[in-house]
Amino acid sequence: MSNPVFLKPPDGTEWKVHWIKKNDEFWLEKGWKEFTENYSLYHGVLVMFKYEGTSHFDVNILDNSSLEIEYPSYHTCKEEQNLDDSVHESVRILNDWENHKASERSPIPLASAQSSKKRKGEEATPTSLSMNWPREPRAQVLAKKFVSESDNPFFTKTMKPIDVVESRLSVPNMDGYIEKKNMNVTLEHGERSWKVKLLGSNNSACRRRFSAGWCLFASESELHPGDVCIFELINTEDIVFKVHVFKG
Numbered sequence: 601m602s603n604p605v606f607l608k609p610p611d612g613t614e615w616k617v618h619w620i621k622k623n624d625e626f627w628l629e630k631g632w633k634e635f636t637e638n639y640s641l642y643h644g645v646l647v648m649f650k651y652e653g654t655s656h657f658d659v660n661i662l663d664n665s666s667l668e669i670e671y672p673s674y675h676t677c678k679e680e681q682n683l684d685d686s687v688h689e690s691v692r693i694l695n696d697w698e699n700h701k702a703s704e705r706s707p708i709p710l711a712s713a714q715s716s717k718k719r720k721g722e723e724a725t726p727t728s729l730s731m732n733w734p735r736e737p738r739a740q741v742l743a744k745k746f747v748s749e750s751d752n753p754f755f756t757k758t759m760k761p762i763d764v765v766e767s768r769l770s771v772p773n774m775d776g777y778i779e780k781k782n783m784n785v786t787l788e789h790g791e792r793s794w795k796v797k798l799l800g801s802n803n804s805a806c807r808r809r810f811s812a813g814w815c816l817f818a819s820e821s822e823l824h825p826g827d828v829c830i831f832e833l834i835n836t837e838d839i840v841f842k843v844h845v846f847k848g
Contacts, residue, residue, distance in 0.1 A: 601626075605655045607635060610668075639669070640762045667735065670770045731755040732772040739828045742846055746830050753777055754832040759848070761825045764818045769810040771798075777833060785810075785839040787831075789821050798839070824848060 605628075607615040617631035639661055641647070646662040661669045729747050734740055734756045743756045755772045763769055773780075781800040786793050787810075796813035810817075823829070826848025831841040 602655045604631065605657060607649075607657050607659045608652075609639070609659045609661065638762065640760045645669075663735075729753050731774050731777065734758060734828075736828075742828050742830065746832075746844070750832055752832050752834055754830050757829050757831070759818075759823050759825055759827045759829060764823045764825060764827075765815070767811065767815045768799075769814050769818075771808050771810055771831070773808055774833075777836065778839060780808075783839060785841065787817050787841050787843050788834075789817075789843045789845065792820070793840075794820070821845065 604616045604618040607617055609615075615631060615635045617628050617635060619626050619628050621627075635641075641661070644663075646666070648660045648662070650658040650660075652658055663669050729750070729752070730743055731753055732755045734743055736758050739756050739758045743754075746754060746756075755774070757763070757769065757771070778798070779800070783798050783800070784795050785798045787796050794813055794817040796817060797811040799809045799811050821843070823845065824847070828846040828848070830844040830846070832844065834840050834842045
């Protein structure tokens, strides 16, 4: 195996990482730290390597509940500002891996099959209003409570360290609510509003993302890792989300 090797996560990026051999074991070093920081790796996360030949590894990352993470895109806050357009520095490679399965706004119309309002005399359920369902227990409690307080569809995100400094945020596909095309949307928080680019997706396997403008919103809204954000869709014509922030 040549040096360096190339790590390929499902997000389509490729990471060049150098390795050294110690006591008949291979250790990833130069380039590994940047990889771990981009994917916010922490103790308990499982990283699975599948060797594909010619020094290339397909990589999948599972969180401590054995579910595959949401992969961020590799961008910095300096990129895409135009709306128009505690991990070790080295890691040992194991030979065998165990398999893992791992304001005034127009109301939301009732046209979608995924009804965005509670029907009269019918109690709202999490799946009737939520465009996703969070994995974290605290976020689940907040989302469940929000269902009883709002008639509008929403999705929930728990901020990871990379979410508050990167120029993109992975969001649900929002099928049945918003067209699958690139568009500018509005995020409202407090008395202010921000324009943010929403990237479309024609591939159901690919998640949509907030792009240009997200980094500014996160910074000026003082978002921090651990904060739970509920994005409430309050206007489907102009695509306006009211963002409710629950500090971590």
